Amino acid sequence: MTASIPVNRDRFGAYGGRYVPETLIPALDALESAYEAARVDPTFQHDLSDLLEHFVGRPSAFTPAPRLGELIGAQVWLKREDLNHTGAHKINNTVGQALLARRMGKGRIIAETGAGQHGVATATICARFGLTCVVYMGEEDMQRQALNVYRMRLLGATVVPVTSGTRTLKDATTEAIRDWVTNVNDSHYIIGSVVGPAPYPRMVRDFQSIIGREARAQVLQRTGRLPRAVVACVGGGSNAMGIFAGFVDDAAVELIGVEAAGEGLASGHHSASLSLGTPGVLHGSLSYLLQDAQGQVHPAHSISAGLDYPGVGPEHSHLKDSGRATYVAVTDREALEGFTLLSRLEGVVPALETAHAVAWLAGTKGRWMPDEPVVLCVSGRGDKDVAQVRELSILPL
Amino acid sequence: MSVTTSSDTLSARFAQLRGEGRRALVVYLTAGFPDPTRSVELIRAVAEAGADVIEVGVPFSDPMADGPIIQESTRVALQHGVGLTETLAIVREAQVPVPVVLFSYLNPLLAGGAGAMTQARDAGCSGVLVTDLPVGVDPEREAWFGESGLAFVRLVAPTTPDERMREIGRHGGGFVYLISRLGVTGTQDTLAPELESTVARLRAATTLPICVGFGISTPAHAATVGRVADGVIVGSAMIRAASESTQAAASLTRALRAALDGA
Numbered sequence A: 001m002t003a004s005i006p007v008n009r010d011r012f013g014a015y016g017g018r019y020v021p022e023t024l025i026p027a028l029d030a031l032e033s034a035y036e037a038a039r040v041d042p043t044f045q046h047d048l049s050d051l052l053e054h055f056v057g058r059p060s061a062f063t064p065a066p067r068l069g070e071l072i073g074a075q076v077w078l079k080r081e082d083l084n085h086t087g088a089h090k091i092n093n094t095v096g097q098a099l100l101a102r103r104m105g106k107g108r109i110i111a112e113t114g115a116g117q118h119g120v121a122t123a124t125i126c127a128r129f130g131l132t133c134v135v136y137m138g139e140e141d142m143q144r145q146a147l148n149v150y151r152m153r154l155l156g157a158t159v160v161p162v163t164s165g166t167r168t169l170k171d172a173t174t175e176a177i178r179d180w181v182t183n184v185n186d187s188h189y190i191i192g193s194v195v196g197p198a199p200y201p202r203m204v205r206d207f208q209s210i211i212g213r214e215a216r217a218q219v220l221q222r223t224g225r226l227p228r229a230v231v232a233c234v235g236g237g238s239n240a241m242g243i244f245a246g247f248v249d250d251a252a253v254e255l256i257g258v259e260a261a262g263e264g265l266a267s268g269h270h271s272a273s274l275s276l277g278t279p280g281v282l283h284g285s286l287s288y289l290l291q292d293a294q295g296q297v298h299p300a301h302s303i304s305a306g307l308d309y310p311g312v313g314p315e316h317s318h319l320k321d322s323g324r325a326t327y328v329a330v331t332d333r334e335a336l337e338g339f340t341l342l343s344r345l346e347g348v349v350p351a352l353e354t355a356h357a358v359a360w361l362a363g364t365k366g367r368w369m370p371d372e373p374v375v376l377c378v379s380g381r382g383d384k385d386v387a388q389v390r391e392l393s394i395l396p397l
Numbered sequence B: 001m002s003v004t005t006s007s008d009t010l011s012a013r014f015a016q017l018r019g020e021g022r023r024a025l026v027v028y029l030t031a032g033f034p035d036p037t038r039s040v041e042l043i044r045a046v047a048e049a050g051a052d053v054i055e056v057g058v059p060f061s062d063p064m065a066d067g068p069i070i071q072e073s074t075r076v077a078l079q080h081g082v083g084l085t086e087t088l089a090i091v092r093e094a095q096v097p098v099p100v101v102l103f104s105y106l107n108p109l110l111a112g113g114a115g116a117m118t119q120a121r122d123a124g125c126s127g128v129l130v131t132d133l134p135v136g137v138d139p140e141r142e143a144w145f146g147e148s149g150l151a152f153v154r155l156v157a158p159t160t161p162d163e164r165m166r167e168i169g170r171h172g173g174g175f176v177y178l179i180s181r182l183g184v185t186g187t188q189d190t191l192a193p194e195l196e197s198t199v200a201r202l203r204a205a206t207t208l209p210i211c212v213g214f215g216i217s218t219p220a221h222a223a224t225v226g227r228v229a230d231g232v233i234v235g236s237a238m239i240r241a242a243s244e245s246t247q248a249a250a251s252l253t254r255a256l257r258a259a260l261d262g263a
C-alpha cells in the first residue's frame, strides 16, 4: 500500500471504515476535508454556536428527577434533549451538517429516518436554510410515526416511502445511500446517527458531543461531583455517543447504553446488535451486526422505530470490546412501562427510544449509593409516540 | 471439460480477445435467480450464446449499489435460500468453459471466513469483485482477496480522480470495471455523455482491459461502448430477460454478441 492512501483512518479499534461503492469515495474525501476545515474555522464554529443557542434552544436543561431517584436509591438527573427545537437530540447533528453542506455548496439534502425525528430535524434546518430536502422512510415506520410524516411535509420536505426489505430504518438508509450515489455531485447526505462510512461516525459524534459537554459542566455545577453513571438508549447510538463523549475520559464514570430487546433477547425479534450481534459490514462500516451465518443481515425488531436497526455505530463496538462502556437491553414491554413511569414520576413524557433507558434505570434499585448522581439522557420527547402507546399500552389509563 | 481455476484464465481470455480484435461481452447473473436449477441453466445458456466472462452475483440482503431489477432478483434468490455456499455450488455445477467472476458485497464473503476464496477457486471462479471494498479502505482484507489466486477485479467510477485510477490499476487484476454513470445498477435509454472521456482518463492510468457496466441495456449501447472500451457488462437488462425465460437471456446474449462483433 502506498503512502498516498491513509490507512486506518477513522477507525475505532478494528471498527468503522469506508465500505461503500467507489463512486462515493471522492465525496467522502471531500466531506472529510470540508469537515476538518470547518472544525477549526472560527466562523463556522460561531455560526454553529449561534444556531444551537438561538434556533435549537441550547443549552438544554438539566433537571433533577427526585421521585425516580427515590425509586432506585440514587440522585437522578435528566439531560433534557427533549426540550430542543423539534423535540430530540437529532437537531444538534442536522444543524451542524446543514451548515457544512451549505459551505460545500450542496443545495440538495438527503436523509433517512426511522422514528421521523431525524427526518423532522433535517426538514427543519433545510427550511431554515432554503435547501431541498428528500427524506427516505420505511413504509412501516410511516404508519407508526404518521404525525412526523406530516410534520416533514409541512416543513416542505419530500418524504419517499421505502417498500423494500423490512420497510424500516435499515432499508430507508440503504435507499438514501442509493440516492446519494446517483446525485452525489449536488447532494449532501445527512446521516442521522453515528453510523455509516467515515467520516460520519466521528463527525456525528462531534456534533452530538455538545450533550456530554453541557451535561458534564451541569452535573459538576449542580452536585460538585462527577456522576457515578451516564445512561442512554442506543439505536444507531448518536445520543449515547454524544453524552458519553463528555465523560469517556473520566474513567470512574460508568457509561451504560441501553439497546432494544424487543420481544426478548431469546425471541429472535430484537435490535440488540451489541448484546447479541457479531462484527459485520452494513451501510459502510464494520461494527456489531445482527446477521446469520451466511452474512445476511437479520431483520431487527423494536417497538420504537428509532431503535429498530440491526447495526450500531462502530465506536460503540469499540467501547464494548474495550470494556469502557456497558451495554444492556430492555424489552418492548419494559419500555412501555418506562414510558409511563417517567411521565407519572417526573412529568416528562419521553420518546419510546428514551423509555428504554428509563426502564433499565428503574430496575437498578440497590445498585447505587443514595447520594450518587446518575445522569439519564432524555434523547427526545414522547409526543410522536402517544398515539401508538395509547393503542398498545398494557397499563390502564 | 476441464477449467483452469486461476486469475490467469481471465487474463488469457482478454489477451485472446485483444489478439482477435474483439470486445468482451461480460454478463451478470444473480446466483439462485429465478431459482437454483434455472440459475445453472442460465449460466450455461449465456456461455453458449457468446458471453466471454460471466459475473455471478452472491445474493445479499442489503444491496446498496443495486437498482430495482437486481434488488428484486436478489430477494427472490434469498427466498430460495441462496447465499455464498449455494452460489459456489451453482458455479461448480454449471462448469462453464468461460471465466466466472464472483460478484459480491463484502459481508457474505467475510462470513464465509478464511477458506471462502479457496472454495471459490475450487468451485471454478477465476475472479472476485467486491462492490463495497474500494482501494485503500481496508488493506488487510484487500490483501486477502489480492492474494487469493483469483483476479481481484476493481471498480472505477466517473467520480474517481486520475491519481486514484492509477492506484486502482496497480491494485487490481483481470480487468477494470468502469461504472458508466453516477448511480446504481439498472437499465437506461441513453449512455452518459462523459463516458468516452472517462474511458480515456482510465486508459491513461492502467494497462488492464476496461469493461464498462451499469445501464448498458441494448445491443446498440453495447456497440457504442464497444467502440471505446475493451468490453461491456450487461446486468439488469440480462436479469430482466432471465425473468422472462432462459431463451430470452440467451437471445439477448446473442444479439449483444452480434452487435459487439459488428462494432
Ligand SMILES: Cc1ncc(COP(=O)(O)O)c(C=O)c1O
Residues within 6 Å of the ligand: A088, A089, A090, A114, A115, A116, A117, A118, A192, A193, A194, A233, A234, A235, A236, A237, A238, A239, A240, A305, A306, A307, A351, A353, A354, A379, A380, A381
Ligand atoms: C428520541 C430518539 N432517541 C433515540 C433515537 C435513536 O438514535 P440514536 O441511537 O442515534 O440516538 C432516536 C432515533 O430516531 C430518537 O428519535
